[in-house]
Amino acid sequence: MLGRTANSLFWMFRYLERAENTARLLEAALRMALTRDLATAEAEWRSVIATLGLQAAFEANHDSYDGLTVWNFVLRAPGNPANVREMLGAVRFNARMARTNISSDVWEAVNDNWMKLDKLLARPVGQTAVGELLASIRRTGTQVHGAFDGSMLRDEGYHFARAGTFIERADSTARILDMKYFLLLPSLSYVGSSLDTGQWEQVLRSVAGARVYSWLNAGQIEARGIVEFLVLDDRFPRSLAFCRNALRDCLGALARTHGVEGGAVALMRDSDTRISHLCVDQIFEAGLHEFLIDFLARNAAIGRAIAEDYRFHA
Amino acid sequence: MQARGGTFDEMFDEAGNTRPAYAEYCRWFGEQPPELMRRKNREADDTFRRTGITFNVYGEDAAEERLIPFDMVPRIITAAEWRRLSRGIEQRVRALNSFLYDLYHRQEIVRAGRLPARLLQSNDAWLANMVGFTPPGGIYTHIVGIDLVRTGPDEFFVLEDNARTPSGVSYMLENRETMMGMFPDLFSRVAVESVSNYPRRLARSLAACVPPAFTGGKPVVAVLTPGIYNSAYFEHAFLADQMGAELVEGSDLRVTEGRVQMRTTRGYKPIDVLYRRVDDEFLDPLTFNPDSMLGVPGIMDVYRAGGITIANAPGTGVADDKAIYSFMPEIVEFYTGEKPLLPNVQTWRCADKDSLAYVLDNLAELVVKEVHGSGGYGMLIGPTSSKREIAAFREKLVAKPDNYIAQPTLALSTCPIYTAKGLAPRHLDLRPFVLVSPEGIDITPGGLTRVALKKGSLVVNSSQGGGTKDTWVLKD
Incomplete structure (x- = not known):
């Protein structure tokens, strides 16, 4: 196998994992924000940004830690080059680079989900849509891993x-x-x-x-x-x-x-x-x-x- | 232009009756509920997007990936028609290889006065450092695409030879897969020649051309792509995948110990046969374009020393030149001793004074092409152009007549495409794919049918909004 291809496979799965973990982190915060008082919620959103190492980038763009701002920043903001949309793009980019070394099942799982999610993430994500969107991001990981386990040499x-x-x-x-x-x-x-x-x-x-x-x-x-x-x-x-x-x-x-x-x-x-x-x-x-x-x-x-x-x- | 009266339609005769080749298809089509066909038509696009059969458009956002529109009505060729076509194609491809060998060796055809020497001197694709060198197996064009057009029941013409790096074969294969996925019942009713073993035949054909440095075992074949942003990246990845070959970029390769080697996880490993989808001028920055990042420094030296096979051989682009094309009837006759089975389209070489005069007088009727052009760019289609466009083109033509050839505007055949309003005829061409190896010439039945999607349009190139169809050769 080419060294470059090995690199693509390695990073394809790192970004996939990162996108999934980021979605889980947001889901947990979302749940907490719904069940606790405002100050706790704000602290929770702050800790999400801190966990992801994004304080500097976030504070350069925003003054307050409300949920809507935080999840949009984490998911899709151009001011955040490490956003989830970019991660999913990187998964697909690396999958295309390694296209000859992954099965069609894996490729289609990546590409299908990317087509759907990239479109959703092109626009601001509102309160009513965020839950389902985070679940879809999480499921992307599940589907790709499932295809991977079932079809890869x-x-x-x-x-x-x-x-x-x-x-x-x-x-x-x-x-x-x-x-x-x-x-x-x-x-x-x-x-x-x-x-x-x-x-x-x-x-x-x-x-x-x-x-x-x-x-x-x-x-x-x-x-x-x-x-x-x-x-x-x-x-x-x-x-x-x-x-x-x-x-x-x-x-x-x-x-x-x-x-x-x-x-x-x-x-x-x-x-x-x-x-x-x-x-x-x-x-x-x-x-x-x-x-x-x-x-x-x-x-x-x-x-x-x-x-x-x-x-x-x- | 609007198709003139007398345009040959592949599906229906003048009286509106279905031609025999399409009889069973049309019966089947008539039985399908219209709503089902509408839904299938929508689904086809999704299939292509999901499998990633896209192409990138030059000059647009790198992230932009487009589909080549797929039309779900097949183009059907009878077994008898195909036998005749394939004999003509084989003859032409044989002649092309002999011609290329001759050009880079004794140039008998020039000595015999059958081809002007100036055509070689003025040819950008001519490679002086191929002179006197014989590629492994004596093969120049491992993969050829011959563009054919049809104007009548028995009238097929060669419009263009693609000896350099013909593309589109992945569409031929995926169109068939998509059709079989969409309409499995159709294939149980009509017996169609299979195309699916093309990648295997390509792999075998390439492996049959190992270089002298090959040390035995299983030949290592790799596909060289310019990279993920190239318009045909999908095809490069597809072919490598289907052949079980590595897909490499210039940055994966280097020359050591007289071989071109790829960086694998186990270290550098020599490549025996390189199917390159990178143009000559980018192949070797030491020999050609020094700024090229796509190639491999030193590969030409390795090649000449017998360390690697490059497919197609560097310098084959000479034969794609449209001024050379105009001599193809002579070329076929010179090397095969036979009359060409497939005629050329009548061609005026604007380099000739008399021809130029004729062309200038008849610009509004003719198609004028650049000698080295491709992809439908830089051409004039007289009948569909405005007075102003013609006047502008006239200036270019007068300034550099050597750079152009002209052809009559052919009444290309039509075949119906599926539209929201039902079947509608559109003009099309056909690109069969031919594999050449020391073991022989191998033509996949059918090829890629390109179809103009705009009513009356004669331009079928995908870069200009053309689409494709599945191409069927019927079994006897």
């Missing part, structure tokens, strides 16, 4: 695509967790503090984990349990542990088909020895924020190493 292209998916997903979960933790526990230790359970539930909702978490924990919402779930529970497909396992599998499969282990495998091993044995108490002791920052840096470094190992660029 399990060769290197498959692993590049999955590596992109899990690097992006881990990045997203870690950022959401870090942002909430930062907002909720500016200076406190987690033990025994009385927490805004609604806010923690919000974290779970943003990563589609609310239902399954309360099922596992009989409805008990508490910080320690949530962090353990999102960081360490390798059964939950959006947890950091799950993403790391999946990424480790991808790197292993790539190394086997290529007959060499590159820098990415080495970085993965290094981070395994540093973090995979940690339990939740140790993470809190050393600081969740510090843990997450370290995790994000390692995750990003593995992504760069894959590009290097497999000659994504000339």
Whole structure:
């Protein structure tokens, strides 16, 4: 496979994941804004922008954090070059670049959804339309992954695509967790503090984990349990542990088909020895924020190493 | 222009009776509820958009992708007609390859006084560094598109030879897929020659032309595209995909160890056969246009040293030249020793004084084309042009007569298209696709039918608003 094609598959799935995660984040915020008071709602919209790292761009264009402004900014504003419309465009662009290495099913799932969503996102998104639109963006991910699983050859292209998916997903979960933790526990230790359970539930909702978490924990919402779930529970497909396992599998499969282990495998091993044995108490002791920052840096470094190992660029 | 009285319609004869080739189709059509046909017609566009069969329009927003309009009424050719056509096409393509070989070697045809040497000297597509070089397998035009027009029951003419980089074959294939998807019952009633193995035949044809440096095993074939913003990117990706070849861009390639190699996830890997959809002048910045980012520096040296096969061979564009075209009857006869089976359209070379005088006197009746033009650009269609347009064109023509040829305005045949108001006749042409390899000449039954969508229009080019039809060759 061409290095350029591998790059396209990797980024096609990163952007797909990013669009989906962004939609989930907005859906969770939307729900919160509907159920809480105005000040909480504004804080929630502010945290969405902060989680996405868009404060500077947002504040250059807007003075207040109301929902309508925030979701339009995140979804489609030209003043925000990292908007969801651009992400979906990047998914399709990369799919076209890699057209000879994806199945027609995958291409049609991408193209169908893009045609529909690009048109919807060309105009401002109002209060009544936003819910259905966010669901459609989320479903785009579901459909593309479904077509992908059902029709793609399990060769290197498959692993590049999955590596992109899990690097992006881990990045997203870690950022959401870090942002909430930062907002909720500016200076406190987690033990025994009385927490805004609604806010923690919000974290779970943003990563589609609310239902399954309360099922596992009989409805008990508490910080320690949530962090353990999102960081360490390798059964939950959006947890950091799950993403790391999946990424480790991808790197292993790539190394086997290529007959060499590159820098990415080495970085993965290094981070395994540093973090995979940690339990939740140790993470809190050393600081969740510090843990997450370290995790994000390692995750990003593995992504760069894959590009290097497999000659994504000339 | 309006079709003149006497225009040949492919579906109906002068008395309005259905011609035999269309009999079963018309019976079927008559049985379909009109509302169903209207709905199918709307759905066709969606099918093309979803599968991404689009083309980018030059000069417009890069994001702009358009569909080539598809008409759901097929163009039907009988088995007997096709046999006759394919003999003529094969003869012509054989002659083209011999001609190109001769031009870049001893130039016997010039020595024999059958072709003026000045036509080569003034030809922009002539490549001096192909002189004395024989491409692998002796093949210049691996893929050829021959543009045919019809004016009567037995009157087919060659309008143009596309020996450089003929495009449109993906539409031939997708039109058929779309038709079969839309009207499966139709294909159970009419036996139509299949076109779907074209990509396999192309792959085999290309693999049969490996260069001397080929080291054995399975030949590595790649399609070179100018990139995602090229108007024909869809076709490049489509063909690569269907052939199981890599789709490469100039930035993926480099020359090392005497081979052209592509950057794969496992390192650089040599390419044996490159089906390039990049024009000669952009192929090698060291040899041609130094600013080109689309090609591969040094590829021409590798080519001449036997390290790669380039399809079509550089320099084949010489044969697309319309001044050369006017000599095709002589060229066919010179190399095959036979009379041409497919006639040319009568052509006046404006470089000749007498012809120029005739053309200037009759501009309002003629079609005048640039010698190197293509895509329907830079031409004058006398009967549909205003006095002012004709006067402006006259000035260009007088200033540079060598640059033009003229032809009579042909009464191109028509075939009905589907419109909201029912079937309506429109003019069309036909581009069969021909594969040439050391193993022989292979013509896919049918080809791409291009159809003018505007009533009376004779311009079928997609860049000028033309559409396409599925083309059927009936089984005996």
